[in-house]
Amino acid sequence: MCCATPNPFDEMEAEMEAEMAETESGEGSAVPECLSSFVDRGSVESHRYFLARRTLLEMIRDRGFPVPDDELALTLPSFRSKFGDKPKLDDLRISLSIPCKGSPPKKITELLVNITKHVLMPKHELLTTDEKQDLLKKYNVGESQFPRMLESDPVSRYHGLKKGQIVKVTYEGELTGSHVTYRCVL
Incomplete structure (x- = not known):
């Protein structure tokens, strides 16, 4: 070998061994300073x-x-x-x-x-009475024909939803993009 380059990991290992020796001898603190701020x-x-x-x-x-x-x-x-x-x-x-x-x-x-802040939780929006009527007319359906959401559902309880209300659920995904569905609270 004609020339040797210094290995940065050797220096780090030496520093760590020195810190361990200080801690064992009682000179250093029991918890390194960089970690004690997180305790x-x-x-x-x-x-x-x-x-x-x-x-x-x-x-x-x-x-x-x-x-x-x-x-x-x-x-x-x-x-x-x-x-x-x-x-x-x-x-x-x-x-x-x-x-x-x-x-x-x-x-x-x-x-x-806060369950609504979870990464996988889609966005839920309560529709107003006018928006609900427009939606029912647009798709020519009744409330019973929408996918259902129980009143005891965690998101329903979080928003304080009651029976008969309709929620717009917006899903965001890499493959599907933005996808909107509606759910009726039972």
Whole structure:
């Protein structure tokens, strides 16, 4: 071999061995600095309440009610500084006047993830009464002839849909492009 080029992996390996030696000798920190910034030092309870509150505010906004942008943009550290590491339920209460026939779900687990933000979830739009009538006339069909969506469907519950309402579902795909279907809530 006439000439040898330095291998950058040898240098990285030497640096890692030096860091390991420092950690074992007690001179370095137990968790490298680059990873310690990702460690969540708060309670699991406050993190769950943060996720549930954010999903609830997004759901309220998606139903057409005004929600301040600063409430939606609240980060987990800001949430903990505002409500504490072990928030009280009374402090998290959101007051909103909405005419409602049923009782809201009491399960926080349903609110941990906003299902409408999932990558595979198609876009759902509720049709107005006029749009519904135009659609029925355009295709000359009745409500019972549309594909069905149960009132207990997670997306239906998220949007607060009732029986007889029609939803426009828009699918986006690489092969099919944009595809629109309609579903009637039962």
